Amino acid sequence: MRDFQTSGGLLRALHPATLTRWLVSGPPTAFMLLFFLAPSLIMVLASFRFPGAFGGLAPLIGAGRAGEDTGLTLENYQFFFSDWLYAEIFVKSLVVALVSTLTCLVMAYPLALLIARSPKRHRDLMVLLVILPFASNFLIRVYALMILLGPQQALASAVNGLLALFGVAPVNLLFSTFAVIVGMVYVHLPFMVLPLYTNLEKHDPSLLDAAQDLGANGWQRFWRVTFPLSLPGIFSGSALVFIPVLGMFAIPDLLGGTRDILIGNLIKDQFLGTRDWPFGSMLSIMLTLVVLGLAGFAARLGRRDRNEET
Amino acid sequence: MRRSPLLWAVALAVYAFLYIPLVVVVLYSFNDSRLNAEWVGFTLHWYRVLLNDGEMLEAGANSLLIAFVSATFATLLGTMSGIAMHRFKLRALPLLVITPVAMPEILLGVSLLIFFVQVLNFTLGLFSVLIAHITFCVGFVAIVVRARLAGMDESIFEASRDLGASPWQTFRLITFPLILPGVIAGALMAFTLSIDDFVITFFTAGVGVHTLPLQIYSMIKIAVTPEVNAVSTLLMTLTLGMIIVASRFAPDALKGAA
Known part of the structure; x- marks a missing residue:
């Protein structure tokens, strides 16, 4: 019964109309997610972080160099106000x-x-x-x-x-x-x-x-x-x-x-x-x-x- | 009030305000003086200086290359978005594609700078500039293509289906020829936007690549020489030429751009 449903879903996904929809809207959506939404979200994240030791930003992933603070902070907003x-x-x-x-x-x-x-x-x-x-x-x-x-x-x-x-x-x-x-x-x-x-x-x-x-x-x-x-x-x-x-x-x-x-x-x-x-x-x-x-x-x-x- | 002399006077003053500064630039590009102060005599010296300025010529070549490549990809992705937005009821795509058009450019510039350097570990250069240009041009193409589709009679597509055409045939023989003027208009727009862009390029170019607007910016920021007048005059002539060509071959393109 379960197999039936999944194959039904697969069939629907392969239906020409659905396929066309994905083929046409997929590439621009993927491109804009990667190069517009992701950078915007990372900028939001960056605003809650500390600057890196040599300017820029402390590394986002993994531990930074010694003495670098990699946590989150409200300091930037506090400083502004x-x-x-x-x-x-x-x-x-x-x-x-x-x-x-x-x-x-x-x-x-x-x-x-x-x-x-x-x-x-x-x-x-x-x-x-x-x-x-x-x-x-x-x-x-x-x-x-x-x-x-x-x-x-x-x-x-x-x-x-x-x-x-x-x-x-x-x-x-x-x-x-x-x-x-x-x-x-x-x-x-x-x-x-x-x-x-x-x-x-x-x-x-x-x-x-x-x-x-x-x-x-x-x-x-x-x-x-x-x-x-x-x-x-x-x-x-x-x-x-x-x-x-x-x-x-x-x-x-x-x-x-x-x-x-x-x-x-x-x-x-x-x-x-x-x-x-x-x-x-x-x-x-x-x-x-x-x-x-x-x-x-x-x-x-x-x-x-x-x-x-x- | 209808078309009173007062209205004419203000309108003429506004036209003068728009054109006098540009006319001054063109005139001074032929002026035989190092200062943009008073008319001394006619010369082509500054154009010769320009033609021997390797950095400027390289920047011009970069600008053309970037505009060509990013306009091509932006037209492809923008046309797909325009069709998808018109045909399917999508929520996310219009927001993703149109928002960059409506935001101040500096925001896209700095967020891409963080993204390229901090997340992707890219060295800034030609590639990052290309990606950035495609990102902000897609929306403009999508808007023009969608507007073109919105003005069309849906029954043509129904007729094509009723007559037995497959979706691909309908697209190739009916939809595409009909939206082609919109696609061309969008492509021209993307090309112009890319070749003119300063702000987003400023943040995403790093030291790796120089474009014409970046070169002009550093020239007028540091020292004003009449060579800038010459390059400005040449560029204005070029854009004017493009507009005339566009109005000949694709009259719709100008309306789309407006």
Whole structure:
């Protein structure tokens, strides 16, 4: 009887449909389990461990060298919460990400609106013009800003000339928080324009006509009709800008000053500078938690929005 | 408000913001001066410097090789994921494949660094970079392929079965030709993402292998020379060329990428 069942199970496993299912979904699942899930879990484990004698991590399996602690510890987390410095860097990163996202929104919205309201035959070209700079490597775009914001350029002279009129000492545009935010906006702007445009393009123009007939002026039509309808586009665009900005280390590295350290720089330094991998893993876990929290929050906002629509 | 002059003014300012820095880079690449400060005169000197820069050329060759190999594998695995996600109700696969796309890149970079060095005892180099690139590209291909399948009429596949085609025949003669534009779009995307990647490569390359973005990063981090302008201009021309070719042969590819 038992034999019967097992051979039945075997037959089912060898059934063409089941076999196809395994053949198609098996290899990618195995690859991602090995190279995405396993490393992520090991990073979680690493955040509860001690650094190795020569930097990095104490060996995971077997006993370490003499004097190496191979147990588990909460020390990394305690250290994070015991020093205000780290929380401050997290808060600063969130502020930079927020300011960059809002700046992107303010710049992208009029552009997306204009594209959506242009004649159909022009729209593809206008969208392409937004994506085109985005096709060049982001380091090149950052480098372009380094030149433009540099102290010998016309922009710096103009700003400092203006400041001199008010008796303010000249400032350095490059290597400042200002430059970091300009860089973040410059690199991520298309991520905001595209979802906004996709949303705005679908709006029914007759809604605006109806509002006009009912006596709404231009601003009222925008704030009471267009803007509320575009909220899903705003949310997805904001998520696409906010999350990558939060983890970015190259832009603060190249455009920021010594005090413009963000989460990404802190993590990078733990892995390649001071080589305290457990602490770096802990910081990465904290960043993951922040991102997951934000994603959950955005998903809830989006859902509420959709419920209101129906 | 509908298409008011104010809207035009802001939009033009944003376009200017997008293009002026890049135009400056291109102009300075032909500038006969060691400083990126003022226009002195026209020269091709920086391109000659570039062509004699062995390290840079090697980095370029590495980048092409890595992009080609990782795009090939990512397209294969991504297409399988896209089909599997569309056809079967799977829970784990979408999470496994799509999450890396949505997370900050640095997280994948450092977790793979720990994994390669601490667990697998790898020497970082070409191989670790390839694995890392495949891992983050699979999701992008899967999304494009699934989107392509989702827009399709299921009755075509039913018709094929009713007419007596085996599953393999249905795939070869019906499904595959239909999803091919999505697969090509995904492959182009994976290629571009790989050749452009800096963050994940930065953590997984070690000292073993240099790619173009790594080379550019160390150049602009240490000293800004107009040679960077020249390499940037060449790369921009190359990407522009690729976009034009892509829009000729696979108009869908651009839409997929957007």
